[in-house]
Amino acid sequence: MTGTALEYDDGSRTRVDRARAFAQADRHSRRVRRWRRVIILGSSVAVAGFVAALFFNPFSQLPQNVSIGPATLNGTKVTMELPKLSGYRADGKPYEVRAKSGVQDIRKPKVIELNEIEARIRTADDASVNINAPRGIYDSAADTMQLMSDASDGRIRITSSSGYDILLKSASMQFKEGTMASEEPVTVRMNNGTVASDRLDIVEKGTVVVFSGNVKSTLYPDAGMKADDSAASESKDGK
Amino acid sequence: QKTASPVLPGGNSKAPVNVDANKLEYFDKEQKAVYSGGVVARQGDGTMRATTLTVFFDKDSSPTGGTATSGNQLKRIEAAGPVTIVEKERVGTGDRGIYERAENKVYLIGNPTLSECGNVVKGDKDSRLIYDLTNNRAQISGRVSSTFIPGGGNCGEKATQKPSGRTN
Numbered sequence: 180m181t182g183t184a185l186e187y188d189d190g191s192r193t194r195v196d197r198a199r200a201f202a203q204a205d206r207h208s209r210r211v212r213r214w215r216r217v218i219i220l221g222s223s224v225a226v227a228g229f230v231a232a233l234f235f236n237p238f239s240q241l242p243q244n245v246s247i248g249p250a251t252l253n254g255t256k257v258t259m260e261l262p263k264l265s266g267y268r269a270d271g272k273p274y275e276v277r278a279k280s281g282v283q284d285i286r287k288p289k290v291i292e293l294n295e296i297e298a299r300i301r302t303a304d305d306a307s308v309n310i311n312a313p314r315g316i317y318d319s320a321a322d323t324m325q326l327m328s329d330a331s332d333g334r335i336r337i338t339s340s341s342g343y344d345i346l347l348k349s350a351s352m353q354f355k356e357g358t359m360a361s362e363e364p365v366t367v368r369m370n371n372g373t374v375a376s377d378r379l380d381i382v383e384k385g386t387v388v389v390f391s392g393n394v395k396s397t398l399y400p401d402a403g404m405k406a407d408d409s410a411a412s413e414s415k416d417g418k
Numbered sequence: 419q420k421t422a423s424p425v426l427p428g429g430n431s432k433a434p435v436n437v438d439a440n441k442l443e444y445f446d447k448e449q450k451a452v453y454s455g456g457v458v459a460r461q462g463d464g465t466m467r468a469t470t471l472t473v474f475f476d477k478d479s480s481p482t483g484g485t486a487t488s489g490n491q492l493k494r495i496e497a498a499g500p501v502t503i504v505e506k507e508r509v510g511t512g513d514r515g516i517y518e519r520a521e522n523k524v525y526l527i528g529n530p531t532l533s534e535c536g537n538v539v540k541g542d543k544d545s546r547l548i549y550d551l552t553n554n555r556a557q558i559s560g561r562v563s564s565t566f567i568p569g570g571g572n573c574g575e576k577a578t579q580k581p582s583g584r585t586n
Binding site for chain 1 (some may be wrong): 425434435436437438439440441442443444445446447451453473491492519
């Protein structure tokens with residue numbers, strides 16, 4: 180493609196120049212066709228690759244400590260059977276969260292909604308705390324879990340091998356610090372007594388339970404006394 | 419010696435102790451529960467009021483460590499901030515209070531006063547008001563000053579009952 184200058188005089192010279200210009204244009208359009216093919220081909224390969232990556236390894240975004248059963252994908256929602264999330268708190272004590280099923284939206288992979296949850300936490304003094312809840316939302320970025328129970332009687336249950344047994348309507352848990360809070364009325368059976376209050380916090384990695392607001396508790400001095408006969412003794416209290 | 423006896427003066431031994439407060443902190447490791455903020459403890463006819471109440475449980479030594487409601491027993495209660503114990507006509511006050519399950523006694527320590535039917539017995543800062551829970555008697559040890567109101571004060575229907583506070 181030499182830069183030949185075109186002179187404007189008629190006769191034979193212009194025919195030659197015209198042929199050369201024609202050849203140039205032909206070469207150019209062939210090049211354009213080639214580039215078009217390359218672009219189309221390239222982009223389709225890229226799309227295929229993305230879909231494949233998505234489909235075959237959709238969970239690259241999930242926290243590594245996750246193991247799951249069979250998963251089904253519909254729309255952007257992935258439903259997992261028997262997910263199990265585990266990890267270690269800052270003080271090295273383990274925690275583990277299992278559920279019957281988990282639902283995760285691909286666009287928000289850090290958040291997993293879990294059903295029929297069973298969580299186990301080792302407290303700082305090595306008591307083991309078990310948490311059962313009908314539903315919860317686990318946020319792996321913040322390592323927190325919101326527990327919910329639609330049933331009015333509060334079907335979230337937290338028991339500790341060292342002696343407390345808690346019934347809750349809702350709770351939010353921070354696994355890393357090993358703390359838990361519930362802003363709704365709560366009832367607890369503990370040592371041999373029961374405690375009810377407006378709010379509950381479990382702090383110090385599960386070793387301290389704080390009840391605040393309207394605390395009402397019943398203590399049985401003798402281990403022998405059973406919780407159920409408290410109503411009886413209250414009613415016939417007057418001499 | 420698991421004699422069933424009340425925890426509070428005037429309480430009946432069968433009844434549980436009801437404790438209400440603004441806040442309760444339960445320390446699992448130390449097996450103690452600290453009530454704070456307008457604490458009211460009731461058992462039978464006995465009512466104890468204090469600013470804080472600390473209940474100590476002794477971990478039942480059963481080898482299995484006990485189940486959720488294991489038998490760790492109420493061992494001792496410490497009450498702080500002016501403490502008052504009211505049962506029917508008898509009212510006892512003191513700076514601090516201690517209930518010792520083993521001794522079956524409640525002590526009100528520091529400037530105790532015991533008043534019944536208008537008669538008041540006062541101790542100084544070193545003396546103690548001692549409630550013996552087995553026979554529900556109360557007496558103040560140490561230096562006391564007493565004021566008696568002739569005519570039995572305002573005991574109403576039980577005017578004839580002698581005040582049981584004794585000086586020793």
